[in-house]
Amino acid sequence: MLVLDTNHITALGYSGPLSDRLRQRLAGANQDTATTIITVEEQLRGWLGEIRKLTDPHDQIFAYSELQNRVTLFAAWIVLPWDVDSANTFVRLRKPLPRIGTLDLKIASICLAHDAVLLTRNLSDFRQVPGLRVENWID
Numbered sequence: 001m002l003v004l005d006t007n008h009i010t011a012l013g014y015s016g017p018l019s020d021r022l023r024q025r026l027a028g029a030n031q032d033t034a035t036t037i038i039t040v041e042e043q044l045r046g047w048l049g050e051i052r053k054l055t056d057p058h059d060q061i062f063a064y065s066e067l068q069n070r071v072t073l074f075a076a077w078i079v080l081p082w083d084v085d086s087a088n089t090f091v092r093l094r095k096p097l098p099r100i101g102t103l104d105l106k107i108a109s110i111c112l113a114h115d116a117v118l119l120t121r122n123l124s125d126f127r128q129v130p131g132l133r134v135e136n137w138i139d
Contacts, residue, residue, distance in 0.1 A: 001032045003111050005081065005120035006039045011138050013069060018138050025137050034051065036101050036110045043070045068101035082106065085113035100125050108132050 004012075011019045025066040026033055047067040054060045089109035097105060104122065111118045117133045120126055128135045 001112060001116040002029060003107075003114070003116040003118050004033065004035045004039070005107060005122065005126075006042045007121045008103070008119045008138060009035055009039055009073070010041065013066075013073065014130050021112055022137050034080050034116070035074070035106050036080045038106045038110065040070075040074050040079055041136065042063055042103060043074075079109050079112055080116075082110065086110045087115070089113055097128060100128060105129070127133075 010020060011022050013019075014100055020100055044055055046068065047070060051060050051067065054063060086106070086109045089112050090106055093105060093109065100108070101128055108118065110116075112129070112132055117135060118126060119135055119137050121138055123134055123136055124135040126132055
């Protein structure tokens with residue numbers, strides 16, 4: 001299984017050579033693709049924060065449109081949960097890996113619990129996680 005990190009999911013939301021290349025590779029991968037509930041949290045939290053900052057209802061139109069696009073996108077995806085196995089993995093890794101951000105370590109823990117390959121641009125942090133397989137399909 002391939003799991004897309006937040007930066008790879010973000011790339012799918014735009015057009016251009018990087019997102020086109022990612023779409024082509026995913027289409028030819030012949031593997032299940034998924035994302036994590038942590039990525040859903042990050043994406044929705046970002047657009048909700050943007051909406052809260054804007055006071056003019058007309059200025060909010062674009063942000064609401066992007067929020068709706070994300071909800072539609074995630075509805076079509078397998079979203080891996082934050083569950084007991086993920087939480088146990090996180091607790092085991094938190095102390096030896098204090099420099100990795102909490103949300104990144106949660107994403108890594110979900111991938112390890114599902115024996116999945118994480119697709120991310122953040123190779124430097126994720127490669128520190130023992131046993132986690134990571135690849136960058138954007139660059």
